[in-house]
Amino acid sequence: MRRTIARGVAVAVLVVVAAFTYPGAFVVSIVVRLTPAVMSPASGSPGGLVWLHVAHVSGMTPFIADEDGQRVLLHGAIPAGLIDFWSGTDYSVTNPPPYYPMDPAAYDGKCPANSSVIATPPLCQDDIRRMAALGFNSVRLPMSWSLLEPERGKFSELYLDRVAQVVRWAHDEGMYVILDMHQNAYSRYVGRADPAPLGGQKISLRYYTGAPAWATITDGLPSIWYSNTRELNPAAFEATTNFWYNRDGIQDEYIATVAHVMQRFKDDGTVAGISVYNEPQPGWDLSPGFEDLLLFPFYRRMIDAITGLHDGLPCPTGVFMPAPCGYPDLGVHDTRHLVFLDSGWLREVTDFPTHLGLPITSYPNVVLGIHAYTHVFTIEHFIDQKTPPDKASYPWGGYDQTYYWGEREARAIGAALFVTEFGNDPGLDSIELASQLREQELHLTGFAFWTWMENCGTPPYGVFEGIDCNTTGPQPSSGCIRQERAAMLASVYPEASSDPNLTYSYDAASGFFTMRASGRAGDHATFIVVPANVTGSITAGGAVAGEPSVTQIGEGRLITVVPAGGVFTVNVAAAPLAPFAC
Amino acid sequence: MLRFVRDRGATPALVLGALSLPFGLLAPFAIWSGSRSLRRIRSSGGQVTGAWSAGLGLAAGITGLAFGIGGIVFWLFLS
Numbered sequence: 001m002r003r004t005i006a007r008g009v010a011v012a013v014l015v016v017v018a019a020f021t022y023p024g025a026f027v028v029s030i031v032v033r034l035t036p037a038v039m040s041p042a043s044g045s046p047g048g049l050v051w052l053h054v055a056h057v058s059g060m061t062p063f064i065a066d067e068d069g070q071r072v073l074l075h076g077a078i079p080a081g082l083i084d085f086w087s088g089t090d091y092s093v094t095n096p097p098p099y100y101p102m103d104p105a106a107y108d109g110k111c112p113a114n115s116s117v118i119a120t121p122p123l124c125q126d127d128i129r130r131m132a133a134l135g136f137n138s139v140r141l142p143m144s145w146s147l148l149e150p151e152r153g154k155f156s157e158l159y160l161d162r163v164a165q166v167v168r169w170a171h172d173e174g175m176y177v178i179l180d181m182h183q184n185a186y187s188r189y190v191g192r193a194d195p196a197p198l199g200g201q202k203i204s205l206r207y208y209t210g211a212p213a214w215a216t217i218t219d220g221l222p223s224i225w226y227s228n229t230r231e232l233n234p235a236a237f238e239a240t241t242n243f244w245y246n247r248d249g250i251q252d253e254y255i256a257t258v259a260h261v262m263q264r265f266k267d268d269g270t271v272a273g274i275s276v277y278n279e280p281q282p283g284w285d286l287s288p289g290f291e292d293l294l295l296f297p298f299y300r301r302m303i304d305a306i307t308g309l310h311d312g313l314p315c316p317t318g319v320f321m322p323a324p325c326g327y328p329d330l331g332v333h334d335t336r337h338l339v340f341l342d343s344g345w346l347r348e349v350t351d352f353p354t355h356l357g358l359p360i361t362s363y364p365n366v367v368l369g370i371h372a373y374t375h376v377f378t379i380e381h382f383i384d385q386k387t388p389p390d391k392a393s394y395p396w397g398g399y400d401q402t403y404y405w406g407e408r409e410a411r412a413i414g415a416a417l418f419v420t421e422f423g424n425d426p427g428l429d430s431i432e433l434a435s436q437l438r439e440q441e442l443h444l445t446g447f448a449f450w451t452w453m454e455n456c457g458t459p460p461y462g463v464f465e466g467i468d469c470n471t472t473g474p475q476p477s478s479g480c481i482r483q484e485r486a487a488m489l490a491s492v493y494p495e496a497s498s499d500p501n502l503t504y505s506y507d508a509a510s511g512f513f514t515m516r517a518s519g520r521a522g523d524h525a526t527f528i529v530v531p532a533n534v535t536g537s538i539t540a541g542g543a544v545a546g547e548p549s550v551t552q553i554g555e556g557r558l559i560t561v562v563p564a565g566g567v568f569t570v571n572v573a574a575a576p577l578a579p580f581a582c
Numbered sequence: 583m584l585r586f587v588r589d590r591g592a593t594p595a596l597v598l599g600a601l602s603l604p605f606g607l608l609a610p611f612a613i614w615s616g617s618r619s620l621r622r623i624r625s626s627g628g629q630v631t632g633a634w635s636a637g638l639g640l641a642a643g644i645t646g647l648a649f650g651i652g653g654i655v656f657w658l659f660l661s
């Protein structure tokens with residue numbers, strides 16, 4: 001009798017383990033793959049931008065499209081002024097209050113003073129205007145959970161008002177906003193061990209951000225770092241792991257926060273979508289289990305919560321939720337926005353898929369976000385920082401590697417591909433930035449550039465020069481614009497086209513642009529953004545109906561070409577580039 | 583008097599089998615361990631026990647391997 005019970009228990013345990021891990025996750029994946037997608041009518045809100053969605057065309061990587069089904073490329077930057085970064089000059093103070101005012105009134109027609117005591121300047125309306133002047137049609141707007149839900153269960157409507165203010169500014173410039181639940185090394189509330197034990201080093205909290213203090217469970221592990229790397233911090237590892245295992249229900253709170261944000265912007269087409277977790281770290285977990293059994297199932301739960309879909313199994317909340325679990329409908333029913341899913345941090349430092357991602361949801365508007373930091377944060381650079389990027393031995397596939405695999409990963413998941421972050425040392429723009437932009441052209445991938453402005457750093461990564469970091473007094477938001485960097489980012493690009501397979505290239509040195517596409521008579525027009533600094537003449541050839549129309553948009557131009565049935569080309573002639581105002 | 587001895591590989595096979603479900607790389611080891619254990623038990627003429635554990639470990643290992651290979655094939659198909 002005892003033996004029979006023991007055998008029964010052993011079988012039951014194995015069945016439960018199988019259901020909660022790969023076999024269960026695999027079965028759910030097949031089910032969601034076979035579940036018909038719920039498509040929402042994407043009728044635009046009055047006066048708003050057209051809604052975007054992810055188009056699924058047989059034989060192609062899904063892509064971001066507008067209401068007419070045209071492929072849309074989003075170009076933009078990431079201003080970090082709404083991030084709850086640590087601030088101060090005394091590193092022993094680990095929990096300073098938010099630095100910049102949260103009240104939108106503080107930004108109405110004015111801009112608070114900047115200071116070197118915080119990593120980034122405030123985000124003001126002039127920033128959005130300047131982005132539009134560079135030809136950007138989108139902005140990835142990072143937000144902090146610590147400001148959205150400073151007290152457990154209590155959301156800050158004031159902070160959401162501030163987010164809404166930026167969305168309004170973007171709308172006025174005709175730019176989309178990608179909301180971004182930003183975090184770096186989990187939270188600025190991980191603490192700081194002084195002296196540093198265990199052979200580690202004392203940390204600077206300057207670039208830590210994310211979770212509020214009440215959701216940062218470090219279990220007393222020391223907050224130190226190794227190899228001067230922000231992420232290699234035992235306290236951050238522990239707090240992150242506790243998040244993935246939903247210790248004390250903190251993951252439930254996070255999902256509720258995102259749902260609250262989307263409730264606010266549910267009917268706003270200016271918001272293209274939301275990046276639900278920036279740069280996810282595995283904590284103590286290892287790939288591929290981290291991504292397959294923790295991260296991507298978490299993404300499914302998030303999508304279930306905000307869309308009302310029921311793709312996962314019904315499971316109790318408030319405790320660890322295994323991979324096959326879904327999430328209750330939180331009543332938002334937002335089925336129009338894009339949901340950006342960042343790949344795991346280990347994938348970002350290897351430029352290689354660290355798991356075989358399978359479909360996780362039947363929701364069609366999913367975008368896989370990669371952070372393309374080849375030779376910047378990839379593993380070979382971490383090991384050997386002396387070898388220049390053009391001599392590096394890894395990635396074996398060069399700059400193309402992350403895009404090649406990114407497309408395959410996106411197809412497997414059923415998602416579009418987007419570069420949710422990339423950036424580099426400005427001194428290496430001619431190699432690193434140029435290579436990334438070229439790959440984005442080849443793979444027809446939109447981008448969000450990290451970062452718009454940064455105060456200090458070695459050197460600051462912004463589109464603009466940093467500020468004087470030897471003083472803590474009031475300062476302007478930035479130094480002058482980096483002319484060469486801006487000229488590369490302010491590129492000519494096809495913003496929307498009926499041909500999802502078009503090809504194009506832009507040479508930032510000469511201003512020369514060429515595009516080749518095809519279209520049937522009656523197809524919607526192709527729109528090409530020409531920023532103000534590009535002065536060359538515009539010509540079109542092949543099967544186009546009439547001459548291309550050129551509209552002045554601000555100081556830039558917008559080319560409209562109507563296909564007449566067949567292949568057509570559009571060129572912008574090489575011509576001296578106009579300098580940007582400082 | 584007959585003494586029944588539990589095969590030394592039976593329990594490790596069961597543990598490896600259980601672990602191969604979340605950690606698919608362990609599946610071949612579970613299969614190898616479980617099948618060797620079962621072979622020893624069968625050839626012992628009934629003096630060595632643990633067939634249930636070894637068999638369960640083997641089954642779990644095969645399940646882990648099957649889902650691992652199935653997952654890779656599915657990924658290649660989709661991507």
